Amino acid sequence: MALKRxxxxxxxxxxxxxxxxxxxxxxxxxxxxKPKFTMQYPEEKFIxxxxxxxxxxxxxxxxxxxxxxxxxxxxRVCPPLAIEVQAAxxxxxxxxxxxxxxxxxxxxxxxxxCEEVCPEEAIVMSKDYELAFTNRGDALYGKDKxxxxxxxxxxxxxxxxxxx
Amino acid sequence: xxxxxxxxxxxxxxxxxxxxxxAKKSGITIPHFCWHESLxxxxxxxxxxxxxxxxxxxxxxxxxxxxxxxxxxSESDKALSARNAVMEFELxxxxxxxxxxxxxxxxxxxxxxxxxxxxxxxxxEEKIHKDKRVPLGPLVMFDGDRCISCSRCIRFxxxxxxxxxxxxxxxxxxxxxxxxxxKELDNPYSMNVTDICPVGALTSRDFRFKARVxxxxxxxxxxxxxxxxxxxxxxxxxxxxxxLTPRQNEDVNSFWMCDHGxxxxxxxxxxxxxxxxxxxxxxxxxxxxxxxxxxxxxxxELKSYSKNEIAFIGSSFATCEDNFxxxxxxxxxxxxxxxxxxxxxDSGFGDNFLRKGDTAPNSLGAKTVGIFPGKxxxxxxGIIKSVKDGQIKAVFLxxxxxxxxxxxxxxxxxKLDLFIVHSxxxxxTTEIADIxxxxxxxxxxxxxxVNFEGRVQRLRPAVATFDVDRALEGMSLSRWDKFGTKxxxxxxxxxxxxxxxxxxxxxxxxxxxxxxxxxxxxxxxxDIAKSISAFNGxxxxxxxxxxxxxxxxxxxxxxxx
Numbered sequence: 115m116a117l118k119r120x121x122x123x124x125x126x127x128x129x130x131x132x133x134x135x136x137x138x139x140x141x142x143x144x145x146x147x148k149p150k151f152t153m154q155y156p157e158e159k160f161i162x163x164x165x166x167x168x169x170x171x172x173x174x175x176x177x178x179x180x181x182x183x184x185x186x187x188x189x190r191v192c193p194p195l196a197i198e199v200q201a202a203x204x205x206x207x208x209x210x211x212x213x214x215x216x217x218x219x220x221x222x223x224x225x226x227x228c229e230e231v232c233p234e235e236a237i238v239m240s241k242d243y244e245l246a247f248t249n250r251g252d253a254l255y256g257k258d259k260x261x262x263x264x265x266x267x268x269x270x271x272x273x274x275x276x277x278x
Numbered sequence: 279x280x281x282x283x284x285x286x287x288x289x290x291x292x293x294x295x296x297x298x299x300x301a302k303k304s305g306i307t308i309p310h311f312c313w314h315e316s317l318x319x320x321x322x323x324x325x326x327x328x329x330x331x332x333x334x335x336x337x338x339x340x341x342x343x344x345x346x347x348x349x350x351x352s353e354s355d356k357a358l359s360a361r362n363a364v365m366e367f368e369l370x371x372x373x374x375x376x377x378x379x380x381x382x383x384x385x386x387x388x389x390x391x392x393x394x395x396x397x398x399x400x401x402x403e404e405k406i407h408k409d410k411r412v413p414l415g416p417l418v419m420f421d422g423d424r425c426i427s428c429s430r431c432i433r434f435x436x437x438x439x440x441x442x443x444x445x446x447x448x449x450x451x452x453x454x455x456x457x458x459x460x461k462e463l464d465n466p467y468s469m470n471v472t473d474i475c476p477v478g479a480l481t482s483r484d485f486r487f488k489a490r491v492x493x494x495x496x497x498x499x500x501x502x503x504x505x506x507x508x509x510x511x512x513x514x515x516x517x518x519x520x521x522l523t524p525r526q527n528e529d530v531n532s533f534w535m536c537d538h539g540x541x542x543x544x545x546x547x548x549x550x551x552x553x554x555x556x557x558x559x560x561x562x563x564x565x566x567x568x569x570x571x572x573x574x575x576x577x578x579e580l581k582s583y584s585k586n587e588i589a590f591i592g593s594s595f596a597t598c599e600d601n602f603x604x605x606x607x608x609x610x611x612x613x614x615x616x617x618x619x620x621x622x623x624d625s626g627f628g629d630n631f632l633r634k635g636d637t638a639p640n641s642l643g644a645k646t647v648g649i650f651p652g653k654x655x656x657x658x659x660g661i662i663k664s665v666k667d668g669q670i671k672a673v674f675l676x677x678x679x680x681x682x683x684x685x686x687x688x689x690x691x692x693k694l695d696l697f698i699v700h701s702x703x704x705x706x707t708t709e710i711a712d713i714x715x716x717x718x719x720x721x722x723x724x725x726x727x728v729n730f731e732g733r734v735q736r737l738r739p740a741v742a743t744f745d746v747d748r749a750l751e752g753m754s755l756s757r758w759d760k761f762g763t764k765x766x767x768x769x770x771x772x773x774x775x776x777x778x779x780x781x782x783x784x785x786x787x788x789x790x791x792x793x794x795x796x797x798x799x800x801x802x803x804x805d806i807a808k809s810i811s812a813f814n815g816x817x818x819x820x821x822x823x824x825x826x827x828x829x830x831x832x833x834x835x836x837x838x839x
Contacts, residue, residue, distance in 0.1 A: 185377030186490040195761055198768045201487040209411060210378040210487055218766070233377045250765055 160243075164273035167226045167239040169255075170217060171262040173271075180261055181236035184212035188228035188237055196221035197228060215260060219245055220253040229274070238270050282348035289344075297339040297350055298326055308352050309361060309390055311368075311476045312428035313340035316533055317437055323428050325368070325390065327360040328352045336360050358394070365394045371406045371451055372477070373423045381478030383491040387426065408454050414444070415463030417483050417537055418472060422454045425479035431455065431471035438534065440631070441465040455479075466633065469537045473523060484541045485521040495756035497740035498525060498823055500727055502595060502720045503539035504627065505636040507729030509824070510535060512544070512721050512740035515756060517771025519544040519721055519741060527824050530733065536633050546719065547741060548772075551704045553716035555775045564714060569785065576713050577789035579696050580612065583672045589616035589661040592649035593677040593779075594638030596700075596717075597725030597737060599802040600779035601640070602810075603794065604676050605648030607783050611792050615655025616670065619644050620678050634730050639720075643728030646812050646828065665690050672696035676779050677717050681706040700779050716776040718743055723778040724751075724799035726821060728828060735825035736818060742770070745777045 127133050153160055162168065173181045184201035202213035228237050240262060247253045264271075279290040284301055291300035296319070298308050311323035319341045326339040331349040336357065339350070351357055369391060376382040408422030432444045432455065443463050447456050457463055463471070472482045494513040501508040501522065508531035510522045522544055524535035556572030557564040567575075580588065590608040592601045601619075608617050621641060628635030651657045656664055664670040673691065677700050681688045685706070691697060692710050699711040702719045718739075720727075723746065725737045742748040748759055762769020777785075780802050784794040796802050800818050807813045812828045820826055 183378045184487070185382070186493070187377065190490070190492065195758070195766075201489075203487050208378060216767070254767070 162241045162243070164269040165277075166241055166243075167224050168242045169219065169224070169240055169245060170222065170226075170228055170237050170260075171240040171242070171267070172215060172257065172260040173236050173238060173264050173267055174261040175264055179206070180211065180215075180257070181234050182212050182215065183208050183210045183234055183236070184215070185210075185233065187231045187233065191227045191231045193225060193227065194221040194223050196223075212257070215257050217255045217260065218253060219247070219255055220250065235271060235274070238267050238274065240267065240270070280344075280346040282344050282346065282350060284350045285353055291344040295344050297328065297342050297344050297348075300344045301339070301352075306352075308339045309394065310340055311386055311426060312430060314430055314433075314474055314533075317430060317433045317474075320429050320433060323364070323368070323426065325361060325364045327357060327364065329354045329357045361394050362396060365390055366396060366400070368426050369395065369399065370401045371423070372426065373405065375424075379421075379424065379478035380481045380486060380491075381424075381475070385478060386476035406451050408452075413483065414457055414480070415468050417469050417541065418463050419481050419483050419486060420455065421479050421481070424477050425455060426477055427453050427455075428476060430474045430476070431480055434467075434471055434474060435463070435465065438470070438631075439465040439467040443468075444471075466536050466538065466629065467534060467631070469540050470524070470534050473533070482521070482540075488520050489515050493756055493758060494520060495740070495754040495759060496523075497721075497738050497754045499721065499737050499740060500639065500729075500735045501535055501539040501543060502639040502727075503536070503543045503637070505634045505639060505641060505730035506531065506632050507639055507727060507733065507735050507825075508535040508539055508632060509735070510539070514721075514740045514754075515758065516768050517741055517773060518548045529824065530729065530735075531632055534632060538627075538633070544721070546703050547721050549703055552774050553701055553704055553708070553714055553776065555716060557708075557714040559712045564708070564711070570789075572713060572715065573786050573789035576698055576715075576786055579713070580672065580674075580698075580790070583696065585613040586616070587669070587671040588612055588614045589656065589664070589670045589673050590614060591658070591661070591673060591675045591678065591680070592617065592619040592644050593675075594619050594622060594636075594641040594644050595720075596644070596677040596779050597640065597720075597723065597727055597799070598643040598647045598734070598806060598813075599725050599799045600676060600783075601644040601649050602647040602806050603780040603783045603796075603802060604674075606794070607787060608674070609648075609652065611787060611790050615652030616661055616664075617649060617655060618651055618658040618661060619649045620658060620680055620683065622683065636730060639729070640727035642730060642732060643726070643734070646728060646830075647806055647810060662687065662690060665694060668693065670694075672698075674698045675707065675711075676700045677702070679705045679707045681710070700782060702776065715779075715782045716774065717782065718745060718776045718778045722746060722776060724818075725778065725780075726803060726818075729825075732812075732828040732830040733825045734813070734816065734821055734828055736821050736823070742773055743777070744773060744775045745781065 184199050186199050189197040189199045196218045198216045199212050200214040201210050204211045226239050229239050281288050281290050289300055289304045301308050308326050310326045312320045321338050321341045327336040328339045329351040330337050410421050412420040414420045435444050436442045443457050443461050444455055446453055471480045493515050497512045499510055499512045501510045509525040509527040511525050512519055513521045522540050526533050556567050556569055558567045558575055592604050608614050622638040623635055624637050625635055627633055627637055673694055697711045698713045699708055700715045700717040701708050702717045708714050720737050721741045722739050722743050726734050728734045739746045739753050758768055784796050787794045807816050812830055
């Protein structure tokens with residue numbers, strides 16, 4: 115077997131390594147003095163931009179009532195079948211409301227189709243990315259966990275109006 | 279046969295048929311709202327406009343008679359632009375509330391708006407508002423905004439239900455539908471208007487907002503509300519029956535079914551009081567037991583009586599298969615001649631349209647497959663009398679709540695030493711039973727029933743139990759059934775440990791040491807077809823979706839027909 119030769123031999127300075135080590139250390143020291151990007155999570159939280167798709171939530175109007183009319187389109191369009199809606203009648207002008215609205219966060223894939231299909235702007239993707247459960251039951255998010263005041267979701271709603 | 283040309287295709291028709299009828303016969307559907315096969319022609323929706331050669335203007339296909347050599351275009355530019363214009367006109371005052379409308383998914387206006395609409399509205403003015411959420415009757419809700427004034431509901435009440443209750447009032451775009459003063463829409467067939475309403479103006483108050491229609495699986499079955507045996511679809515979500523809708527069968531019920539059948543015959547299937555395993559009476563109370571334990575108990579108890587001390591009561595609610603095996607069990611294994619079933623007759627229920635006075639679905643079938651007293655055996659009244667006298671000590675009752683119908687029997691039957699009952703729900707009769715077997719309802723089993731005129735029709739399972747598996751039995755699946763797992767609360771619902779009565783009897787026959795080897799209801803039926811002349815030549819394939827007539831001259835008609 116023929117010996118394979120390097121295309122170019124190392125120079126003397128490269129062979130003794132010291133200048134290269136000094137170069138590397140110089141870069142390190144330079145960056146030590148530059149502004150830091152590391153985020154001290156979880157003490158410090160990342161606040162995503164409005165385009166971010168966190169967990170889906172239901173929009174709650176200022177009077178404490180959900181916008182959702184339980185049409186079931188989100189449930190129909192949901193690719194992993196994460197959403198279950200049960201409608202019921204109310205005395206309000208929009209005669210239909212969800213008596214049960216459950217998202218199985220183990221099934222949800224954060225695709226945002228539910229938000230896209232919603233005719234009432236009632237389900238939107240929030241900025242919440244902190245999801246951890248210790249059993250299957252905890253991953254079922256009912257209306258109590260999903261309803262979010264509209265003012266907390268305003269920037270996502272504005273984003274959707276611009277780009278949807 | 280005379281012919282005309284529709285969209286370049288030659289179509290045969292009979293003299294007197296309209297274009298839309300002839301087209302439908304040949305499998306071409308011309309869009310329509312107000313036209314309905316079974317109702318008179320009204321011609322007010324204008325959506326079926328077609329172009330006919332040598333006619334100066336477009337004509338409506340629903341009222342134009344087909345004629346020899348006619349050349350009709352239903353998809354020409356002129357016809358399509360007219361259809362689009364009509365759609366735009368229909369949609370001017372129609373609210374855009376499909377998300378809250380129960381009709382969404384089975385709405386003709388929605389379908390045609392999708393296929394023929396322009397996709398955009400040029401109407402910027404305020405829509406006309408009419409009354410919403412008006413209860414027209416106990417079972418039907420009216421939404422004036424959504425109505426497109428096709429008058430199908432009015433014609434249905436006048437012509438089919440023969441009880442004029444609805445009418446138009448006002449004119450032009452303010453036209454709306456009301457009941458006549460002092461009347462409400464309460465005829466026994468009122469809910470059919472919710473089926474024929476092409477939009478969501480008339481909706482069922484019983485089904486209101488319970489589910490979206492696309493979530494339901496649909497199974498072809500037969501109504502068990504009376505001996506007419508109307509063909510129906512059982513619509514199920516999460517293993518719960520949510521509504522029944524009529525299925526067209528011109529020999530039985532055409533497009534219709536009665537309100538009693540529609541709202542009163544499915545709730546017990548979903549009820550909380552279902553019998554969910556065999557029960558044995560121990561120390562005065564019914565306690566849950568296993569199947570083998572219950573079979574062993576029933577068989578050893580039955581063996582301790584002589585054959586003349588035991589009577590069997592079949593059921594006009596159970597299938598032919600169930601009754602056939604009960605009759606076989608009684609005569610072959612027990613050897614008793616005391617056998618009959620309870621007639622359910624309500625003279626106030628019948629009418630001259632669909633409803634029959636015999637309010638059980640399978641009286642004729644029960645009788646035909648052998649539920650009648652043997653030679654010298656006791657009939658129902660005889661059995662009751664002998665129970666009273668103490669001559670009959672044990673009664674085996676299948677799927678009938680005798681005591682609800684005749685409360686005086688409670689005291690008499692309490693005297694029995696052994697009372698074995700097949701029942702789907704806990705009721706007045708199971709209260710005094712010694713052994714209760716959980717019976718599947720008509721929505722949970724394969725089987726056949728025979729209607730009042732001897733038409734044998736098929737039941738198919740729509741609700742899964744431990745006995746019938748949704749996937750293995752080839753039951754209809756909704757998307758939820760297909761992809762759900764046992765960890766999803768919406769997938770499998772409440773599955774009960776109930777069995778078809780024939781399967782319970784086959785199990786019990788094993789414990790009695792004389793095993794019936796039937797694996798499926800179809801095998802039982804094959805045996806019926808072999809051994810009972812009226813059923814000769816029939817099988818599940820022949821019965822199909824629309825049923826088949828029995829050869830009934832060989833059987834005496836039951837007295838209660």
